[in-house]
Amino acid sequence: MVESVLEVEVVYAAVDRQVLLSVTVPAGATVRDALRKSGVGAEFPELDLASCPVGIFGKAIADPDARVVLAGERIEIYRPLLADPKEVRRLRAAKAAEAKARNQ
Structure with a gap:
């Protein structure tokens, strides 16, 4: 009996480079299974x-681990965020308010 296989892509973008890998996995494979089989861990050991x-x-x-x-x-x-977007917006708004108060 022939086992059914699927073709999926695994992508990762580091700060200095990005990679898109095509991976063939057996039917029923999970997301983590596909990640391990892709070899992306060998290219980016920090992951x-x-x-x-x-x-x-x-x-x-x-x-x-459960998602097929x-x-x-x-x-x-996904990489961790370097800065919280909400905090960046809050700081930008505070800076703009301060500049507006100085110019009045």
Whole structure:
């Protein structure tokens, strides 16, 4: 009996480079299975594939160990944010308010 296989993509963008890998996985493979099989961990040893945040087509996956991949999906590995966007906006608004108060 021939085992059914699926083709998926794994993408990761580091600060200095990005990679898109095509991976063939058996039907029923999970997101973490596809990550391990992709070899992205060998290219980026700083990645902890067992716990890194991931998503599919821009939507975060809550449990990558249970989520089964479908043919043609793009698994994205997310980096931690360098700055909290809410904090950056708050600081920018405070700076603008301060500048406005000085100019009046």
